Amino acid sequence: MKKVFIYFFAFLFLCFILPALLTKAEVSTSSGANEVVEENKEITSEEYIYNQYGTIRLLHTDTNTVEEVALDEYLCNVVSAEMPVDFEKEALKAQAIVARTYTIYKINNKKHDNADICDNSNCCQAWISKEDRLARWDGDKEEKWNKIEECVNETKGKIITYNNQPINAFFHSNSGGKTELPVDVWGGGSNMPYLQVVETLGEDGYAQYNSEVELTNEEILEKLKEKYRDIQIDFDNEEDIKVLEYTSSGRVKTIKFGNHEISGTEARSILGLRSTNFEIIKEEGKIKFIVKGYGHGVGMSQTGADSMAKNGSTAEEIIHHFYIGVEIKDVNSL
Numbered sequence: 001m002k003k004v005f006i007y008f009f010a011f012l013f014l015c016f017i018l019p020a021l022l023t024k025a026e027v028s029t030s031s032g033a034n035e036v037v038e039e040n041k042e043i044t045s046e047e048y049i050y051n052q053y054g055t056i057r058l059l060h061t062d063t064n065t066v067e068e069v070a071l072d073e074y075l076c077n078v079v080s081a082e083m084p085v086d087f088e089k090e091a092l093k094a095q096a097i098v099a100r101t102y103t104i105y106k107i108n109n110k111k112h113d114n115a116d117i118c119d120n121s122n123c124c125q126a127w128i129s130k131e132d133r134l135a136r137w138d139g140d141k142e143e144k145w146n147k148i149e150e151c152v153n154e155t156k157g158k159i160i161t162y163n164n165q166p167i168n169a170f171f172h173s174n175s176g177g178k179t180e181l182p183v184d185v186w187g188g189g190s191n192m193p194y195l196q197v198v199e200t201l202g203e204d205g206y207a208q209y210n211s212e213v214e215l216t217n218e219e220i221l222e223k224l225k226e227k228y229r230d231i232q233i234d235f236d237n238e239e240d241i242k243v244l245e246y247t248s249s250g251r252v253k254t255i256k257f258g259n260h261e262i263s264g265t266e267a268r269s270i271l272g273l274r275s276t277n278f279e280i281i282k283e284e285g286k287i288k289f290i291v292k293g294y295g296h297g298v299g300m301s302q303t304g305a306d307s308m309a310k311n312g313s314t315a316e317e318i319i320h321h322f323y324i325g326v327e328i329k330d331v332n333s334l
């Protein structure tokens, strides 16, 4: 009889009590691990306290509401919207420093009445909520978010300066091998000597490097007519469509379309090209535009940054490559 009881309790122990104990042990281990992570996070964020610029007023353009957010929290949303998370960590850290600089610059050079910056990439800087970002990522979403947070935290307080002032830190997707002068994109005189033409190796390894747009002669005429109503092009005349001038980086500066001469940046926008670095291939009844690079080409190339990081460059080296004569400083030291 005693033996039956022993077997019965052994059975109970194996079936119910032991699994319960093991589960509890697992749970407590994982929550212990979380606590360690939380502690580390706190230590990191306490290393740098912003004197000013700690919070920013962010305008959400879709709802026209202004939200007050912590600067580095905002930067996680920006970096994750502006650069692919699978890029090298040093490239993402460079992007975090660039985005922080751009934000501080915007705070000091306001475009909006009641806000420091807005969430529209065509106006200020791209931004995506954490919820939307995670929903659009595949795989281990939390791990990806942690990578972004690490890049922002590890560069806390760092901004790019020229003459002790935050720079206008332009950036773009792919320079096609060579960056562009701001004067050749937006005109005017340049008061940004830190933005020069620089070459970067390895950008041709990215999908953003090559693209093509094929348009029929009628489509080209139709698109140009929206801006230039009196435009006339003789597509059989070799001289009627041709590049008249190139910028110092080799992009199209001026192009002739029949009776009009237009800038490369305008042609890019009207024809829907990824950059002003294009070649014209005339074919029967149509024109093929072979395009190199993606974006205006000024400042840091994001794919160039990733390519440099793959070859061992640090975030600071990447920044010094794309912005000439600058310093990387703590924002509190300004």
Ligand SMILES: [Zn+2]
Residues within 6 Å of the ligand: 111, 112, 117, 118, 119, 120, 123, 124, 125
């Ligand atoms: Zn804006």
